[in-house]
Amino acid sequence: MDLIAIVTIFVLAVFVGFEVVSKVSSTLHTPLMSGANAIHGVILVGAIIVADHSETNLELGLSVAAIVLATINMVGGFVVTDRMLEMFKGKSGGRANQNSGDKK
Amino acid sequence: MNRTIYDLIGLSAGVMFILALKGLSHPRTARRGNILGAIGATVATVAVFFYASEGNELPLNNLGWILGAIAFGVLVGVPAARRVQMTAMPQLVALFNGVGGGAAALVAIVEYLKLGDSASTGVVIATVFTVLVGCVSFSGSIITFLKLQELMTTRPVVFPGGRFIIAATLLGTVASAVWVVLELGTTPLLILAALSLLFGVLFVLPVGGADVPIVISLLNAFTGLTVAAGGYVLDATLLIIAGTLVGASGTILTRLMAEAMGRSLFGTLFGAFTAKPQEAGAASETRPVKSGTPDDVAILLNYARRVVIVPGFGLAVAQAQHTVRELADLLTAKGVDVAYGIHPVAGRMPGHMNVLLAEANVPYEQLSEMDEVNPTFPQTDVALIIGANDVVNPAAKTTPGCPIYGMPILDVAQAGNVIFLKRSMRPGFAGIENELLFDPKTTLLFGDAKASLSKVVGALKAL
Numbered sequence: 001m002d003l004i005a006i007v008t009i010f011v012l013a014v015f016v017g018f019e020v021v022s023k024v025s026s027t028l029h030t031p032l033m034s035g036a037n038a039i040h041g042v043i044l045v046g047a048i049i050v051a052d053h054s055e056t057n058l059e060l061g062l063s064v065a066a067i068v069l070a071t072i073n074m075v076g077g078f079v080v081t082d083r084m085l086e087m088f089k090g091k092s093g094g095r096a097n098q099n100s101g102d103k104k
Numbered sequence: 105m106n107r108t109i110y111d112l113i114g115l116s117a118g119v120m121f122i123l124a125l126k127g128l129s130h131p132r133t134a135r136r137g138n139i140l141g142a143i144g145a146t147v148a149t150v151a152v153f154f155y156a157s158e159g160n161e162l163p164l165n166n167l168g169w170i171l172g173a174i175a176f177g178v179l180v181g182v183p184a185a186r187r188v189q190m191t192a193m194p195q196l197v198a199l200f201n202g203v204g205g206g207a208a209a210l211v212a213i214v215e216y217l218k219l220g221d222s223a224s225t226g227v228v229i230a231t232v233f234t235v236l237v238g239c240v241s242f243s244g245s246i247i248t249f250l251k252l253q254e255l256m257t258t259r260p261v262v263f264p265g266g267r268f269i270i271a272a273t274l275l276g277t278v279a280s281a282v283w284v285v286l287e288l289g290t291t292p293l294l295i296l297a298a299l300s301l302l303f304g305v306l307f308v309l310p311v312g313g314a315d316v317p318i319v320i321s322l323l324n325a326f327t328g329l330t331v332a333a334g335g336y337v338l339d340a341t342l343l344i345i346a347g348t349l350v351g352a353s354g355t356i357l358t359r360l361m362a363e364a365m366g367r368s369l370f371g372t373l374f375g376a377f378t379a380k381p382q383e384a385g386a387a388s389e390t391r392p393v394k395s396g397t398p399d400d401v402a403i404l405l406n407y408a409r410r411v412v413i414v415p416g417f418g419l420a421v422a423q424a425q426h427t428v429r430e431l432a433d434l435l436t437a438k439g440v441d442v443a444y445g446i447h448p449v450a451g452r453m454p455g456h457m458n459v460l461l462a463e464a465n466v467p468y469e470q471l472s473e474m475d476e477v478n479p480t481f482p483q484t485d486v487a488l489i490i491g492a493n494d495v496v497n498p499a500a501k502t503t504p505g506c507p508i509y510g511m512p513i514l515d516v517a518q519a520g521n522v523i524f525l526k527r528s529m530r531p532g533f534a535g536i537e538n539e540l541l542f543d544p545k546t547t548l549l550f551g552d553a554k555a556s557l558s559k560v561v562g563a564l565k566a567l
Binding site: 003006009010013014015016017018020021022023024025026027028029030031032033034035036037038039040041042043044045046047048049050051052053054055056058059060062063064065066067068069070071072073074075076077078079080081082083084085086087 | 125134166172193197204206214226332334341345347348350352462
């Protein structure tokens with residue numbers, strides 16, 4: 001892919017990333033960090049690609065290690081985030097009502 | 105599957121990641137957002153198995169190894185995430201972040217080994233960047249894990265000449281990075297990886313316990329950027345999108361966290377360069393304090409009209425969230441007005457305490473954020489502080505230059521009586537003395553938070 005297309009994607013993604021989390025209550029900082037953490041586990045895709053290309057045992061060994069680590073990051077990350085958010089179950093409605101009540 | 109379809113699937117996964125982050129920013133949609141992110145990641149992972157890049161045949165080479173490694177990763181990751189105590193969650197997130205950074209660095213190293221002379225300078229630079237930052241993120245996250253798990257001291261680790269060693273390591277790391285770019289070779293790369301790992305350790309060591317969550321968030325953003333750079337190397341657009349999103353949102357989140365804790369990001373990060381070895385004020389600990397019995401505490405609580413409970417990490421460690429709810433229910437039944445004052449960073453991370461109390465089914469209406477509860481302290485008869493210290497330490501307001509100066513605190517000193525349930529006189533996570541402990545209106549009840557609370561509940565029932 002040519003460089004300018006990549007730079008375009010990069011810059012736009014930076015702005016989207018800034019924009020989506022700019023207003024978040026401190027209650028959600030930990031789950032949000034954990035969720036974002038799980039998303040970068042998508043490096044798993046990259047690890048699979050290099051494992052596919054591996055020709056020597058060294059390359060394969062390193063790629064397999066990368067796949068294991070990336071899987072732990074991705075799967076573990078989403079599971080642990082879900083466990084955190086499970087705790088908010090049933091209380092989210094109350095929170096929303098309370099907040100809107102405070103403003104009015 | 106041809107490239108167009110593969111790229112479109114990648115784009116849809118990218119959109120799901122954006123919606124996931126958006127969802128995670130609001131309490132009502134947070135869980136849905138996380139699940140959407142998981143779906144996006146799964147779709148992206150499955151798609152790569154069906155995409156034959158140019159000159160390659162399906163199925164993928166080394167397919168057995170790939171599937172086996174994924175299965176192994178799932179077998180390690182899922183039970184770890186399922187079984188971890190709620191109290192240990194922050195360090196698990198740190199660990200997951202570290203292995204993600206490690207994975208990105210390994211991917212870049214493998215890719216580097218295969219780079220021929222045909223590789224463009226841009227690709228080489230991106231590869232080197234991924235190795236460098238991935239290694240820093242990996243070793244830095246391991247240190248934050250050790251600090252939070254209290255396998256090592258939570259105080260800043262500062263040694264004589266430390267800042268020169270850190271600066272020298274940083275210079276060495278950058279120099280070796282340039283060397284690797286100019287002269288492709290395995291040896292320079294290994295030196296770069298080793299120096300980057302060392303820098304990650306030195307970078308996090310001087311950070312005090314209270315600032316660790318900010319550093320985890322920052323390293324999380326770092327890992328995001330390495331994934332983006334890795335995406336450039338591998339020509340995988342999705343990795344560029346996902347990595348950049350995490351890098352950008354992680355940076356903003358780091359800033360928001362630092363603000364919530366009243367910390368300057370700069371001071372946290374470059375504390376390493378300015379910090380001097382300092383002796384903790386041990387001399388003051390000989391002053392007398394008023395320590396009480398569970399009965400004294402029960403009587404104070406019984407005749408109060410309003411009680412504000414301030415839970416801290418000590419409550420979490422003792423797993424006392426259920427006992428504290430029992431106490432609160434008992435007081436409510438006796439007609440006492442009970443509220444919980446939750447500091448934004450109570451526990452070890454912003455929002456950590458809310459998660460713990462929600463687990464114990466504490467009614468949401470009783471949980472008050474700091475801004476709501478602070479004006480009510482003058483009308484509060486008893487502030488009951490359970491295993492918290494730094495978040496109620498008046499030094500944050502009165503002592504310029506102390507590590508927590510400027511951090512917003514809960515004004516428990518305004519309440520009629522202050523009760524501390526503490527294990528010992530040991531200072532809090534930030535490692536500083538709390539003057540409030542010596543205040544005449546303060547009563548201390550020493551012991552494990554859960555044991556103390558059970559005794560207070562027993563005494564209250566007997567009244």
